[in-house]
Amino acid sequence: MLERELAAVADAVEGNLVLPGDDDYETARRVWNGVIDRHPIAVLRCASVDDVQAGVTFAREHGVPVAVRGGGHNVAGHGTVEAGIVLDLAALNEMVVDPAAGTVSVGAGATWGQLDEATQRFGLAVPGGMSSRTGVSGLALGGGYGWVRNAFGLSSSSILAAELVTADSSVVVTDGERHPDLLWALRGGGGNVGVVTRFDFRLHRVGPEVYFLLVYHDARHSGATRAMRTFRQFCGKAPYSVSLMARLGVIAEDAGGFPPGSAGVPFVAFAGVFLGDPEEGERLLGPLRRLSSDPLRDESGPVQYVEAQRAFDDEYPEGGRYYWKSTNVVELSDSAIDLITATGASPASRRSSVDVWHIGGAAAQPVDGAFTARPGFLVHPAASWEDAHHDAKNIAWVRGLVTALAPYSDHSRYPNFAGFEEEGDRMLRASYGPNYDRLAAIKDEWDPHNLFHLNQNVLPLVGPFDETAARAR
Secondary structure, eight states: OOHHHHHHHHHHOSSEEEOTTSTTHHHHHOOSOTTOOOOOSEEEEOOSHHHHHHHHHHHHHHTOOEEEESSSOOTTOTTOOTTSEEEEOTTOOOEEEETTTTEEEEETTOBHHHHHHHHGGGTEEOOOOSOTTSBHHHHHHTOOOOTTHHHHOOGGGGEEEEEEEOTTSOEEEESSSSSHHHHHHHTTSTTTTOEEEEEEEEOEEOOSEEEEEEEEEEOTTTHHHHHHHHHHHHHHHOOTTEEEEEEEEEOOTTOSSSOTTOTTOEEEEEEEEEOSOHHHHHHHHHHHHTSSSSOSEEOOEEEEHHHHHTTTGGGSOTTOEEEEOOEEESSOOHHHHHHHHHHHTSOSSTTOEEEEEEEOGGGGSOOSSSOOOOSEEEEEEEEEESOGGGHHHHHHHHHHHHHHTGGGBOSOOOGGGSOTTSSHHHHHHHHHGGGHHHHHHHHHHHOTTOSOOSSSOOOOOOSOOOHHHHHHO
16 A cells, blocks of 8 residues: 555655564554554654655645654654554754853754753753653643743743644744744644744753752551642742652562562652752752651752753653553642542552642743643653553553542643543643633644644634634633
């Protein structure tokens, strides 16, 4: 099927078109999440913007779905597709840092580890995620929560400009003056309006050394409830210079750094980054660090920012099986804490956790973009397991907590942790709120036939868009 057409693409592009039967096809089709097992008709390893145009043109003209892969870490598997074409952007990873202007230009195939390595030479950073292996593009397009969110906002808030290939294969540059609606849509609106090939980001002063909190406390004997109430109280007064997360789970058999005999013990961990004098960070975060006199594990202290970014890399290995969801909880009430602690103490897999992110400061401020975070707490059950026979119970564990928390939530989600596709348009409307209709109108203008639908998909607008009414909602 389409053999001649694919051969023509292979002859025309600078990069490499990988087809079923090629020696590296199995490697090329795989993504980070082992749950996702799809077989594209081709993987185009793009070496240039021209290659991206060729791939988009092929998909549009022949009516095949197109997936866009940056780092390949999208938990829902949007970076691959069954019986379609994958545009692999990994080779588009060039970076140019301008420390005087406080900006960086970065190719959409770069990872946050690559970007941090380039910018930290100047003590600068773009607000990234919490893993160095995550792709820059996918994280930023979906919002981007990370270690410095409360100080500097989401990754998407720092997007200044972008180059993208649109559904008609045009190359368009958007910034504050050229196509400003496109720029607005890219700030958290997912990959709905085109294939981004380059970003320009605003840089912020970070590090190179930061104070990193990472401490695990025994959660038995009501320890989890006490820990989470302390966390809630602390976050209510925390300065913008600190971004915190609580993590609940049980210690896995092969987890390193814990006392002998700890396997199966429930824990509450606190993790976070403080920007400023490390001594001040130690003083400020001391109440969380010293919650128990003998923590199970304590790796807190001054570290290089790039090391903080790598802290959880090894907990999410390539090929593991993952299912994630999220829900925003405005007030972390005692009853909500009870649900969270009970779920954290009884995961379907000992590799899983319930993460509770504090969202405040700059992260919770309204932005000129499609996605604005909700102030409060993002509850993120993250299932991680190895055996495909255990898929159902792990997925049910994640969904169960999100369902149970519905009375405490505004029903919005963080787009990058949405949880496959089962909630669809209803979830997206709740998450984008009054911005949804404007985003749908921009989608209708730039991709009316929804060519780019393998993402946090917003459908093209049906009917006229009333901006005044949308903003009033």
